[in-house]
Amino acid sequence: MDIDFSEIIYLRDPEPLTLKADYQQFLLSLMAPTVIDVAGHDTKKCRVFTTLLHGDEPSGLIAMHRWLTANSKRSKPTTNIRFIICSVDAASLAPLFSRRFIDGNKDINRCFGTGNDHSDYLRANLIEQAIREVAPEAIIDLHNTSGSSPAYASGSIITANVLSLASSFCRTMLLSDFKVNSLMEQKFNCPFVTIECGDSHDQQSHEIAYQGIKHISYCENISNFHQEKQLEIMYEPLRLQLKKGVHLSYSDHDEGSLGLTLKNNIEQFNFGGAQQGQMLGWLDCNLLANLQLLNSQNKNIVENYFSVRGNQIICAMNLRIFMATASKDTAKRDYLFYVVKSNN
Numbered sequence: 001m002d003i004d005f006s007e008i009i010y011l012r013d014p015e016p017l018t019l020k021a022d023y024q025q026f027l028l029s030l031m032a033p034t035v036i037d038v039a040g041h042d043t044k045k046c047r048v049f050t051t052l053l054h055g056d057e058p059s060g061l062i063a064m065h066r067w068l069t070a071n072s073k074r075s076k077p078t079t080n081i082r083f084i085i086c087s088v089d090a091a092s093l094a095p096l097f098s099r100r101f102i103d104g105n106k107d108i109n110r111c112f113g114t115g116n117d118h119s120d121y122l123r124a125n126l127i128e129q130a131i132r133e134v135a136p137e138a139i140i141d142l143h144n145t146s147g148s149s150p151a152y153a154s155g156s157i158i159t160a161n162v163l164s165l166a167s168s169f170c171r172t173m174l175l176s177d178f179k180v181n182s183l184m185e186q187k188f189n190c191p192f193v194t195i196e197c198g199d200s201h202d203q204q205s206h207e208i209a210y211q212g213i214k215h216i217s218y219c220e221n222i223s224n225f226h227q228e229k230q231l232e233i234m235y236e237p238l239r240l241q242l243k244k245g246v247h248l249s250y251s252d253h254d255e256g257s258l259g260l261t262l263k264n265n266i267e268q269f270n271f272g273g274a275q276q277g278q279m280l281g282w283l284d285c286n287l288l289a290n291l292q293l294l295n296s297q298n299k300n301i302v303e304n305y306f307s308v309r310g311n312q313i314i315c316a317m318n319l320r321i322f323m324a325t326a327s328k329d330t331a332k333r334d335y336l337f338y339v340v341k342s343n344n
């Protein structure tokens with residue numbers, strides 16, 4: 001597929017005809033990353049929602065479409081709202097919302113702030129520019145988790161305003177300092193929060209995204225609205241990764257496979273964590289040398305968090321686990337899951 005990475009389309013206060021009958025038809029009518037502006041009462045201020053940075057994470061788009069179609073009958077939002085729909089081409093490939101990005105291209109959420117200006121980097125720059133040009137007072141980046149999971153927020157800076165924004169969506173926030181050239185790491189001079197709305201196939205995830213958009217777009221004052229729910233903050237999540245070339249499989253018992261075999265039901269640990277001694281899977285004779293858990297100094301500290309019983313990988317302490325996924329592609333390319341030491 002030939003992609004014009006320099007293309008970005010702007011729509012203003014779209015009519016029902018433009019929005020089509022449903023979000024699928026609307027997505028298929030888009031030709032490129034699309035910016036949608038909606039006028040608010042206060043036109044000097046703007047709040048930005050980014051959606052579909054990952055083409056297989058539809059909750060933000062679904063919620064945005066619901067808000068836009070409902071909004072034509074409702075009052076104006078408090079301020080201008082800018083929605084940015086990013087990976088339209090990847091999301092539109094059949095079956096819809098099945099590709100994180102197009103084969104041969106890059107994950108755009110690894111392409112921000114690099115100084116490069118070709119292909120996916122150019123697109124990332126245009127999206128960043130579309131955010132900067134409205135000098136937003138808040139940015140919310142909507143994603144889905146890569147497996148079955150409750151919703152949670154993540155950010156690289158936590159302030160009262162960030163917590164307020166996050167609390168419109170969820171009850172847990174991860175403070176992370178990953179350097180992966182994501183949108184979240186860029187400096188916009190306003191509160192920024194990434195929301196992982198839960199599983200992409202779960203209706204509840206779309207509902208969470210919709211309620212959050214609705215709340216934030218009609219909230220009077222973003223700098224002093226209170227926390228909707230008490231948030232639990234998790235510090236320093238680390239990413240458990242396979243070392244290069246290590247084989248991965250999933251099973252409910254030890255099949256003697258090479259590399260790492262994760263338990264089939266690994267995603268269940270996204271709910272409520274894993275206790276010390278909990279078994280997560282099986283390793284080949286290389287044991288923990290198959291894995292890496294890099295700290296902020298780039299040191300592999302996998303043995304501080306996990307240990308081995310026979311050839312089983314077990315938790316060396318009580319852990320909270322996020323983003324565990326039974327999607328082999330994501331697990332092999334990016335990470336097996338995020339992990340945080342738990343106090344309880």
Ligand SMILES: [Zn+2]
Pocket residue numbers: 053054057143144
């Ligand atoms: Zn994502």
